[in-house]
Amino acid sequence: MNEKVRVEKSGTIILPNHDRYDEKRKVWNARIDRRPAVIFECKSEADVISAVNYARQGDLEISIRGGGHHIDGTAVCDGGVMIDLSNMKDVKVDENRKVAVVEGGATLADVDAETQKYGLATPTGTVSETGIAGLALGGGFGYLRGKYGLTCDNIVSARMVTADGKAITVNKDNYPDLYWAICGGGGNFGVVTSFEFQLYPVGPNVLGIDVMYDYRDLKQILHGLKEYMKSAIDEISVNLAIMQLPPAPFLPEALHNKRVVSLSGMYIGELNREIEENVIEPLVSFAEPIMDQTGILPYVELQKKLDAMIDVAPFDGTSLFFEDLPEDAISTLMNAIENADLPMTLVQIWALHGKMNRIPADEKAFSIRDAGYLLLVDAIVPEDNPQKCRDWVNQLHKDLLPHSLRESAYVNGARIDANITESTYGNNYELLAKIKGKYDPDNLFCHNHNIAPKE
Numbered sequence: 001m002n003e004k005v006r007v008e009k010s011g012t013i014i015l016p017n018h019d020r021y022d023e024k025r026k027v028w029n030a031r032i033d034r035r036p037a038v039i040f041e042c043k044s045e046a047d048v049i050s051a052v053n054y055a056r057q058g059d060l061e062i063s064i065r066g067g068g069h070h071i072d073g074t075a076v077c078d079g080g081v082m083i084d085l086s087n088m089k090d091v092k093v094d095e096n097r098k099v100a101v102v103e104g105g106a107t108l109a110d111v112d113a114e115t116q117k118y119g120l121a122t123p124t125g126t127v128s129e130t131g132i133a134g135l136a137l138g139g140g141f142g143y144l145r146g147k148y149g150l151t152c153d154n155i156v157s158a159r160m161v162t163a164d165g166k167a168i169t170v171n172k173d174n175y176p177d178l179y180w181a182i183c184g185g186g187g188n189f190g191v192v193t194s195f196e197f198q199l200y201p202v203g204p205n206v207l208g209i210d211v212m213y214d215y216r217d218l219k220q221i222l223h224g225l226k227e228y229m230k231s232a233i234d235e236i237s238v239n240l241a242i243m244q245l246p247p248a249p250f251l252p253e254a255l256h257n258k259r260v261v262s263l264s265g266m267y268i269g270e271l272n273r274e275i276e277e278n279v280i281e282p283l284v285s286f287a288e289p290i291m292d293q294t295g296i297l298p299y300v301e302l303q304k305k306l307d308a309m310i311d312v313a314p315f316d317g318t319s320l321f322f323e324d325l326p327e328d329a330i331s332t333l334m335n336a337i338e339n340a341d342l343p344m345t346l347v348q349i350w351a352l353h354g355k356m357n358r359i360p361a362d363e364k365a366f367s368i369r370d371a372g373y374l375l376l377v378d379a380i381v382p383e384d385n386p387q388k389c390r391d392w393v394n395q396l397h398k399d400l401l402p403h404s405l406r407e408s409a410y411v412n413g414a415r416i417d418a419n420i421t422e423s424t425y426g427n428n429y430e431l432l433a434k435i436k437g438k439y440d441p442d443n444l445f446c447h448n449h450n451i452a453p454k455e
């Protein structure tokens with residue numbers, strides 16, 4: 001260890017011979033097996049400063065672990081410094097300012113649990129175990145996106161440690177360039193030790209949409225969805241997931257191993273007959289449902305409903321945005337799903353509309369404001385033939401690319417790839433590169449969808 005670096009006492013330094021080293025370097029994706037030189041298990045901002053200074057002075061790369069859920073395991077690096085924030089999970093609500101002050105290692109569940117005590121919520125994601133930091137910095141698509149935008153649209157301010165080891169507060173008045181960059185630009189610019197998120201009255205109960213259709217009706221369902229989205233109101237959100245159900249005990253036996261289309265979403269407005277007829281019923285009648293569990297439930301429960309569906313396993317995956325879903329793209333997708341010789345595939349199509357798409361593309365680093373759909377593809381990697389999975393994902397990505405929106409992807413759901421990063425940030429990339437050059441010229445924070453620093 002570099003003698004000149006003073007390390008604060010509150011955190012723990014974990015070296016490869018530490019008995020918790022293997023546990024701490026694990027991330028959600030079991031495919032990832034990387035060995036950092038040192039893990040700083042931080043408990044305070046001072047610990048984070050020490051970790052950044054240690055890395056910079058030792059010329060080591062940094063990876064940052066919020067909730068450890070990125071598909072490419074960017075939270076953990078080989079041979080560098082891993083800054084682990086999983087002990088910094090505090091969430092406090094400022095009721096007067098309607099903001100939540102959230103530490104950088106909190107999960108969505110931590111945020112929802114505290115904010116709902118006040119009948120408030122900020123837009124997050126759909127699986128409560130995910131980390132809020134990575135999700136917010138790269139976008140943040142949840143059920144509130146139509147009404148209140150993405151998570152990155154609701155960052156009011158952030159407390160950050162930059163590459164020079166300084167702790168600063170970043171908002172629209174303080175370091176406005178950095179504030180613009182972190183609203184979608186990922187973990188490129190420093191370690192966020194805490195965020196302030198805008199809160200809105202939500203719940204305590206909401207209407208959870210939960211319909212299951214037979215896969216054979218997929219085309220009909222997609223046509224119905226496309227028609228529906230032409231006039232969808234902001235209060236509704238709709239996500240489709242195409243998957244083969246596991247033979248799990250919590251599912252009726254008739255559904256074991258069946259390929260289905262699951263439609264889930266949330267409605268957060270007043271319920272009355274008109275809404276039921278015009279907004280809810282069409283969603284449950286795209287085809288003949290095989291199961292319909294649509295109903296009123298607490299917001300926090302809906303936010304956890306999908307947790308059980310996604311197990312820890314070795315995953316590979318990719319993502320693309322689309323303006324529309326042309327017939328050719330649908331056929332390509334169906335062909336890939338039906339011919340995947342893999343243990344499990346999960347293909348999701350999320351409809352995008354409302355507030356998140358009304359924000360100008362250059363207002364924040366997150367620039368995809370004209371997509372109608374987000375495609376997320378995940379597949380379990382077979383132990384005996386990992387390449388087979390990689391080939392399947394790559395081929396699908398390549399085949400769908402010509403139909404996509406400017407070849408852009410959701411950085412939080414896509415493997416690290418410089419082409420994806422550049423095409424996704426589009427016209428915002430140049431400015432992001434300049435801001436990166438100003439705050440992290442040596443690219444210390446490089447384990448992410450990396451923006452190359454520019455002078």
Ligand SMILES: Cc1cc2nc3c(=O)[nH]c(=O)nc-3n(C[C@H](O)[C@H](O)[C@H](O)COP(=O)(O)OP(=O)(O)OC[C@H]3O[C@@H](n4cnc5c(N)ncnc54)[C@H](O)[C@@H]3O)c2cc1C
Nearest residue numbers: 066067068069070074104125126131133134135141187192
């Ligand atoms: C099961 C599952 C469900 C998901 N559901 C959704 C969803 O509904 N909606 C959605 O939008 N996305 C979803 N995602 C994708 C999710 O947004 C990404 O996985 C995101 O990276 C999760 O954040 P994390 O903090 O857990 O990630 P980590 O893997 O910890 O971090 C990813 C990257 O974010 C950056 N980062 C993390 N923490 C910090 C910090 N404190 N300061 C600076 N940089 C930081 C770093 O660059 C890091 O490499 C899901 C992913 C999974 C695995």
